[in-house]
Amino acid sequence: MQIGVALRLIPDASGELEIAEGGKDVDREWIDLKLNEFDDQALEEALTLKECGGATVVALAFEGLGADRLLQTALARGADRAIKLRNPLGDDPPARGAARLLAPTIRDLGLDLVLTGVLATDGINGQLAPLLGATLDWPHASAVSGIRFDAGAIVVRQEAEGGFSTTLRVGLPAVIGVQAASRPIRYVSGTKLRQFIGEKFAPMGSDADSGDLGTELVRLERPQSEGSAVMLEGDADTVAEALHTLLIERRLAKGAPR
Amino acid sequence: MNGDVLVYVETRDGAVNPSSLELLTAARQLADALGGKVDAVVAGSSRGAVEALAGIADRVLTATHPALEQYIPEARQALLRSVIVERNPAIALFAYGVAGLDLAADVAVRTDRPVIDFCTKLSATGDEIEATSLIYGGKLRAVSRARTPAVAVIVPGAFPEAQPAPTRRTITVEIAAPPQLDALRTAFIAETRPAEGEVDLASAAKILCVGRGVRDQASVAVARQVADALGAEIAGSRPVIDNGWLGKERQVGKSGSRVKPKLYLAVGVSGAPEHLEGMSGAELIIAINTDAKAPIFGVAHFGATCDLFDLLPALGERLERGQEA
């Protein structure tokens, strides 16, 4: 049983993000790229499955800034193999192009299950799991928070809104978009990490992809409510009135907008 | 390709999900711009849902098959693919959620259409759509364009729920279940409903958080009433939890929950970095604190320095009146 995990490095959204000159990308000078937190969960889930049932885990990442360290960390955490893919699309490639680049390698490796994070917060043109599933023509499910093997297939728990969840049986091979692993992410000590620092990875796969998404990014902009708070003046009644109106306008409270 | 807009409608217990009703408003705007009709796809037998769509959609497309009675991603993907290929609408709309994740991108690849995610605004002209999407959890917006036919995923709350127009005639069309439904590789096993009374701050859409400024247990009760009137979950910053005024599961902050609600109303919270870490991603932050220099105002979108003991009752009263109206 071979499990592949597709790992992506994306701009760290927890810090301050500024728009680059030209308005079509974030300013990458001051930010770090970090492992997508959902891909992190996917890796942990793969390792959990490995520990339960003797599967092997292959970590997959695109070449680019930070890729080597990412794959070294995956090996330190317990992945059996790490593969760096050729990438003509630049750092943090859009998921649709990424799916097209991943698919041939996934087939070549003969993987039975591919896990990846349910979403990336900069993925405006589709999320990797469904795109990859459709590209490979494999069954797929997203927002999964628990996987187990069951007689040649997997049983997954899919988290819907409002606390509902659905249990599905999915035949292999399949792609799963992981929301949360079955256990908290284990810490990998600096000592373990040091064992793998220095590992090198030869890029594999094809680098032919136009990257055409069918969409064109026009510009990035900041949301309107930026900067320091707009202060509401007046006594409690006045402020309460202003707040109530504001909430109604934003459809956060019931009532007729005035 | 025509100017039609197709909406995937989600239902639960015979009722149409509010997010789907919001999609239908967007669909109507887009269809009007393109000179087409609004098609609503309802999977599985759901009489109540079909009725609820009367006067809203132009056509309600239903399909019945055992595999459509429960939510199976592969089945719905097959259905939508077949409907979209057959009907060739200019735009297919999905609500952002599990179904949106499972279905939209899959259908886009299989029918060779572009897809735009996380939309809060969507408009169409001629053979193009323009969308504004939230990225990085709402920190930035991306404006993009795509050629139609296209697929778009809309974030809940971006549009108002559609209301039936009394003069609109809605016809119901029974569509054939595609053959793939008999050869699925995915099977439904069970559905679990949420437990009563469990609180999950991380998935709450609205949160009212009280801080040290509320001073005592009794005032927390007042805040709770306002939270109920607002339809929000009540939460607390660390001092409130430490004092035992609220349970640990209601703590927001570095050592509590990290939340990203649509509304975060912070009352008497000063805004220590550990607290901000837990909530600064909220879409709309309103802060009430008598100290004008409180750090919370650095992340809040709106604020006021009036006394919370006067404000809470005043706001609560208005919210309750609004509910009755």
Add this chain to the structure above:
Amino acid sequence: MAASTVVLWTLVFATVAVFGWRLRRLARAMSVSAPAARFDNPSERLRGVLCALLHQRLLNNRYSGVLHALIFSGFLVLLTAIAQSFGSVMFPGFSLRSVGGATWIAWLQDVFAVLLTFGVAMAAWQRCVTRPPRFEGSNALDAYLIYVLILAVVVSMLIEAGCRIAGGDAALGAWRPVSRGVADLLGSVGVNAAAAADGQRVAYWAHICAVLVFLAYIPGSKHRHMFLAAPNVYFRSLAPKGMLPGAPTQSADAANNDEGVGQLTWKDMLDVATCTECGRCQAACPAYAAGLPLSPKILVANLRDEVIGAAGDASERPLAGGVIQQTTLWACTTCRACMEVCPVHIEHVPKVVRLRRRLVEQGDVEPMLQEALSNLQQSGNSMGKPARARARWTKDLPFKIKDARREPVDVLWFVGDYASYDVRAQDGARKLATLLHAADVDFGILYDDERNSGNDVRRAGDEGLFELLAQHNIEALSGRRFRRIMTSDPHSLNALSHEYAPLGAHYSVVHHSTLLLELIESGRLRLRPADGAVVTYHDPCYLGRYNGGYDAPRRLIERAGYRLREMARRRENAFCCGAGGGRIWMNDGASVERPSESRIKEALALDDVRSFVVACPKDKVMFVSAVQALGVADRIEVRDLADLIELEGDARSTTPRSVRRAEGRG
């Protein structure tokens, strides 16, 4: 050969055998545990033993110190009685008479018998009546048994001597007032000479038995310290306090694969066997005071029970996470208050760190700590902020700080994570920069090449990550030209001074209080003294206890024109803010009262004190939080040392706006 000789030899042999047999588990544990190099520097080591024998630390608690001195000295003197009792029968002809055994030695024995008894009475009083909280969790039964056994030895000796006197040895009676009193008592109840002779024999054998029972009992009792305390003090660590054991490169080896006593050294085994459960460590521990599940005393006792084992064979449980709970290990702030007060020089902190290393290797890391360590791995700071943004705090300054990577500087300022990234500590950094600039100091920083010094990473147990960070910093510093390093962060000070040396890097490092004092005393920094407002000062653990830096900050406060009112817990007894050892990165929800809040309350209890002065950015963060949580911002303000210094004259115009706002002007 007299029957009594044979009997006594047999008894002694048997007792010694029992004694040795009962110590077998300790011996085995010491033989399988890790090595420790403690055989150097004998004269220094002996000096320490001498100080301990003179009760240096014991007398810090006057009552206990005195009672122990009485018992201890009594024991020493009574050794002569034991030598006489045993020797005279085991080696017929042996007697101390010739050196005064019946004269001044006898007199001393009587006097010290009384003193000893008085000491035991003081001890019993403390244990039964006063009941100090540090005895909570200590084995009281053991203590009572010891009192009984000691009294048995003493009383039997007095009765024996009394009987001898009653039997007619009046000369002895002249030298033994107490025993003579016993003799008189016996006489008054009608004991004649013959009966007295019998009584003497009985008392003699009772005395022998009491001693032998005592000896046989000791291996299972905290009274082992009788034999073990001096060696334990002798073999104490002479390394700098701030240097943790086990050089990083050595630690990632066999020791880490051992779940049992192999993780600890033979000295650790000796430590836990020596512990007397006095509880002074428990009383000093901030984690214990906060209500966390850590008592240094109980930690040592649990390890001891596992190693020496009251119940059968060693259990199957691993030490880290089994014998000692994970929550216990993570609760330690490594403040070293425990080690500072321990009368037998037990080394608590290295044990905690060694066991933490095991947890880290297993991946059993406290969740919030895990996030901080992951951040440190990825971005070199615990907050997870971009490494590139480290020097952003300098943006607001009206001058540019030299880049020590590009130019030579006199003073290289190692800023530290908190002063760089945390808003509550950044103002202190800006003020210090302003002061250095005003004094025309040639200083620079490493900008984004600086990483967390790794001090607390090492204390959290991740040796590999510490090494990664340290090597990065060493590389960043090598090839740069500077005369010395200055830091405003005592944790960084500690790491740079002591923890980098095993990796081959030696630096001259000073705390900013020392540098500022130098500047003031040489006239390069001209300040406007304050008007004598009263402040209190909190000694940071890593500046004070660890590195002896108590005086420079105090002189600085004085030169700045403030009057210092000290808190009770000061200098080497300062009460930790709770941030060290990685605790600042962990969840402290389990605390009943946070140490920082307890400390603020201590400061508030002092009259007139409006300012709480700190010399560490983590202290600043912790105490600002505490003041806010307690809601006492109107009564006390937390200020950096640098904040106290106001430049005279026109220097005000170079004070950045953010600092002026913080000081409430402009």
